[in-house]
Amino acid sequence: MVLWIAWRLVDSGYFTASRPSVVTIERSEAGDRLLVDGKPYLVRGVCYTPIPVGKDYEYNFWGDPARPWITDGALMREAGVNTVRFYRMGKNPAEVRRVLDELYSKFRIRSLAGHYLGFWSWPPPNYADPDFRARVKAEVLEMVRQYKDSPGVIGWILGNENNYSFDGKVQRWSSDAIDAMANHEDQRRERARIYYRFVNDIAVAIRRIDPNHPVILGTGEVKSLDLAKEFAPDIDILGMIAYRGPGFGNLFRQVRQKYDKPVLMIEWGADSYNALRRKPDEKAQAEFVKLQWQDIERNAAGGKGEGNSLGGTIFEWTDEWWKGNENLPRTWSVQDTAAHWNHAAYHYDADVPGGMNMNEEWWGIVRLDPKEDDEAINARVPKKAYKELQDLWTK
Structure with missing residues (x-):
């Protein structure tokens, strides 16, 4: 009876661990493993931004008195989720700590804390500007100081798809010296050099403050990873964002060849709206998500792939x-069915006239019902993809 009561108190969050987790990386012939307090830890996680119907990205869920993370945490635990990724932290440290601590103490869900590195700032970012870099670095280091002792934190993610400012055409930035270069490829490489050196400088500074949690470089696809290898050697983990359809092809091998860092897939998935049939298609989303996870797991240590997936x-x-x-x-109170970009690898609706088949508002594995539940938040309705992952993550 005493043991049962003690277990219930721990499970309810009555007891909260007071010490931070120690997270390390083990690299061996068997592959790369993330170790949390010395135990192997395969990240089974979700990107978490619980924005309700009728609100946008400015909504402060951290301070919501309805505490949506409690409802979500229970549903996550049922699915076998062990990690959430936060793209950015809230403005109030006390609110943020409460969310981090309650997710961990009540549900044993750990957190990856992120910072955009000013990528979506206004005016747009300019990594060639020393003052801009200094301001962003100070913000990141303050984040680390604030949350490094939270027991649920297991790593710091720097940036998201910031490399698309030189590998693509998003949030482009430059300098007089770069503009003076006649060759566009030289310009791209110089932007990459500046950016990756900046990220590496932050990683070194983080390690001085917090040696217990790895630093993760958030990047989209593999184009400039050869330059990351040269100019950002002190990164611990590559946080990869890739949308390649039902699998990732040779991605894990490409990373091995170009950068040779352990890979954490920090964004992947499929939308649940079929632009061709003009209706929701949870079955197609679930099938894609299942195959994607199986590819991630196959490339983990002990699998049949590259062994570098975390x-x-x-x-x-x-x-x-x-x-x-x-x-x-x-x-914002109506779920948009218009497609916003195209991707032929998502073949279930790639034949739609015009080719636009990717629907930005339908990527969740949990659907929102506009009506509020008993907790005064939008009711959560698990999709088939949730149930597919539940089968994979709780087996």
Whole structure:
């Protein structure tokens, strides 16, 4: 009876661990493993931004008195989720610590804490500007100081798809010296050099403050990883964002050849709206998600692949109803069925006229019901992808 009561108190969150976890990386012939307090830890996670119907990214869920993370945490635990990824932390450290601590103490769900490195700032980022770099670095180090002792934190993610500012055409930045270069490839490589050196500088500074948690470089795809290897050698883990359809092809081998860091898939998944049939398609999403996770797991230590996968955080937990028209608040209460970009590898609706088949507001593995439940938040309705992952993660 005493043991049962003690277990219930721990399970309810009555007791909260007071010490931070020690997270290390083991690299051997068997593959790469993440160790949390000395025990192997395969990340089975979700990207977590619980924005309710009618709100946008400015919504402060950290301070919501309804505490949506409690409802979500219980549902996550049932699915075998052990990790959440936060793209950015809230403005109030006390609120953030409460969320981190309650997710861990009540549900044993650990957290990856992120910082955009100013990528979505206004004015747009300029990594060639020393003052901009200094400000962003100070923000990151303050984040680390604030949350490094939270028992649920297991790592720091720097950036998201920031490399698309030189590998793509998103949030482009430059300098007079870069503009003076005649060759566009030289310009790209110089931007990459500046950015990766900056990230490496932050990683070194983080390690001085917090030697117990790895630093993760968030990057989209593999194009400039050869430059990351040269200019960001002090990164611990590559946080990979990749959407390649039902699997990842040779991605894990490409990382091995270009950068040779352990890989954590920090964004992957599929949307649940079929642009060709013009209706929700949870079955197709579930089939893709299953194959994607099996590929991630196959490339983990002991699997038949490259052995450099540490797991992943699927994009995303719940649908976001604001993304289709982020500048029109009146549209945030209706889930947009318009497609916003195209990707032929998502073949279940790739044949739609015009080719636009990717629906930004339908990526969650949990659907939001606009009506509120007993906890005064949008009711959560697990999709088939949730149940597929539950089968995979709780077996």
